[in-house]
Each structure stands twice: as C-alpha cells, then as structure tokens.
Amino acid sequence: MLDLPVGGCTPRKCGRGITDAIISRGEAERIRRLAEKGLSLGGSDGGASILDLHSGALSLGKHFVNMYRYFGDKVRDIFTKEDFHLYSELRQRIQQKIALTFGISSASMYLTKPTFFSRINSSEAKTTHDEYWHPHIDKVTYGSFDYTSLLYLSDYTEDFGGGRFVFMDEGANRTVEPRAVLGCNGGPMSLFPGTILVVSGVWIESATGLRLMPGLPASFAAFSDLVLIVLPDSTGRVSFFTSGTENLHRVEKVHWGTRYAITISFTCNPDHGIGDPVIT
Numbered sequence: 425m426l427d428l429p430v431g432g433c434t435p436r437k438c439g440r441g442i443t444d445a446i447i448s449r450g451e452a453e454r455i456r457r458l459a460e461k462g463l464s465l466g467g468s469d470g471g472a473s474i475l476d477l478h479s480g481a482l483s484l485g486k487h488f489v490n491m492y493r494y495f496g497d498k499v500r501d502i503f504t505k506e507d508f509h510l511y512s513e514l515r516q517r518i519q520q521k522i523a524l525t526f527g528i529s530s531a532s533m534y535l536t537k538p539t540f541f542s543r544i545n546s547s548e549a550k551t552t553h554d555e556y557w558h559p560h561i562d563k564v565t566y567g568s569f570d571y572t573s574l575l576y577l578s579d580y581t582e583d584f585g586g587g588r589f590v591f592m593d594e595g596a597n598r599t600v601e602p603r604a605v606l607g608c609n610g611g612p613m614s615l616f617p618g619t620i621l622v623v624s625g626v627w628i629e630s631a632t633g634l635r636l637m638p639g640l641p642a643s644f645a646a647f648s649d650l651v652l653i654v655l656p657d658s659t660g661r662v663s664f665f666t667s668g669t670e671n672l673h674r675v676e677k678v679h680w681g682t683r684y685a686i687t688i689s690f691t692c693n694p695d696h697g698i699g700d701p702v703i704t
C-alpha cells in the first residue's frame with residue numbers, strides 16, 4: 425500500500441463536489457433498508473435519530489445505546505454480511521471519487537468517526553441531539569474530519585419536505601478571520617467544473633454527463649454565486665466537500681415525511697482512522 429505523508433491528503437484546495445454517477449438508486453435503496461432495519465430497533469423521541477454501525481451508537485428515546493451490546497444477537501439477525509459488504513463498497517467508491525476530484529491519494533485518506541446514518545422527521549426536538557439544523561463546520565464539530573461526504577437516501581419532495589442542505593458562504597466570510605481558516609491552508613475555494621458549477625444553478629455529474637439540478641427556482645442565481653442549496657431528486661446523490669470553515673453549512677428543518685442520509689467522513693491522520701464495520 426502506498427503510504428504517503430499527510431502532505432498527499434490534506435486539502436490544498438478547498439472545494440465541493442456533487443455526483444449522481446457513482447452510486448445507483450438501487451444501491452442507495454438497499455443501503456436505506458439497512459438503515460431502516462437498524463433504526464427500527466431504536467429511534468429518538470425527537471426528530472433526529474442516528475445509527476453508527478462502527479461504534480454501535482443508536483438513538484433510543486432521549487439517549488443513545490450501543491446496539492451491539494444492548495440488542496446482542498438480535499442485531500446479527502437483522503443485518504447480513506451482504507449489507508455490510510455493500511456499505512464498505514459504497515464507502516470505497518466515495519473515497520476514490522474524493523481522491524480523484526481533489527488530486528490526492530485515496531490510500532492516504534482514512535475513514536473516520538463519526539460516520540453515521542441519520543433519519544430526520546418533523547417531530548419536535550426533545551433533546552439537543554435532535555437539533556440537527558444548526559449551522560456548523562464539520563472540522564470544528566467533529567474534530568478529525570478533513571473531507572465530509574453525504575450520501576442521500578431519500579427524495580426531496582417525494583419522501584420529505586424541508587430538509588435541504590445549505591452552504592452558508594456569506595456567514596462563513598463574515599464570521600471567519602482569514603487566519604482562522606482550517607483545512608485548506610488558506611488556498612482558494614474550488615467549485616469543481618464537471619462536478620459542480622454554480623452559474624445559473626447547480627450542475628450535477630450524472631452517468632450521461634452533466635445535468636442541471638431539478639427543482640431550483642429560476643431566480644436561484646440571484647441568491648449568490650456561492651450559496652448552494654443541494655437536494656431535489658436526491659436518492660443516491662453524493663455531495664462531498666472539505667470540512668473546514670470554507671464550508672459552513674446547515675440542514676433546513678424537515679417539515680413533513682422522513683429524510684435518510686449517511687454522513688461518511690475521512691481524515692488524513694491515520695491515528696484517527698477507523699475500519700469498516702464487521703458483523704461478528
């Protein structure tokens with residue numbers, strides 16, 4: 425295995441990308457069923473539940489349990505080896521896509537924690553864990569992240585309303601000292617042509633080339649060149665970005681229905697790396 429220093433991984437250019445071309449709808453639906461099975465064992469009393477196959481963390485009421493300990497053999501009955509194999513396969517594909525886009529070595533990035541499924545509905549928040557809508561910077565919130573990816577597992581307007589992902593560029597520019605920029609060594613921000621291009625909308629890479637994201641208002645470009653609102657027609661879509669202050673973001677409140685996604689995160693620091701989950 426190629427063992428590059430962090431120099432081959434740490435973002436030199438900050439950026440964002442979005443693609444529908446690496447994970448099929450069918451694969452996304454299969455992985456959503458895995459999430460549904462796992463989350464059916466628990467679930468938050470409020471609107472936001474998580475399931476982390478790595479640590480076993482599962483929302484339950486107002487708390488979390490380790491589902492591997494709490495449910496024991498029952499967990500082994502509901503997840504199959506194929507489920508875990510698919511999870512690992514999709515993770516690898518996303519990792520390779522990020523490496524290719526940012527010009528780094530896939531072997532120099534490591535999966536890190538937390539990497540988790542999220543299920544959000546419109547129930548009222550019961551604890552702060554249910555408050556998923558706050559603007560945040562992943563590297564600040566989670567520490568080890570260098571690259572964040574989000575795999576969407578349900579469809580905006582079909583399965584749920586509200587719940588769009590929003591990059592908050594103006595806020596980031598206002599509140600962040602240049603010196604405090606994390607993660608991209610002060611380098612420029614890239615919106616990758618061929619992956620994402622914000623001129624009069626958001627262009628998404630698909631199996632047949634580029635296509636304009638459906639469902640955005642014609643007035644979208646008037647917002648700002650850099651504020652992206654990512655979601656419509658989303659099952660199987662992967663959004664990925666550098667995790668520093670350049671990518672301050674939030675999720676709108678979900679108004680109806682249920683929204684599934686998975687946050688898959690990568691670090692350049694091998695000490696913070698984690699392995700794929702295994703069924704024991």
Ligand SMILES: O=C(O)CCC(=O)C(=O)O
Nearest residue numbers: 542562574589675685687
């Ligand atoms: O689900 C999303 O669209 C974003 C989730 C997020 O921001 C996070 O997990 O840090």
Ligand SMILES: [Fe+2]
Nearest residue numbers: 560561562673
């Ligand atoms: Fe985030």
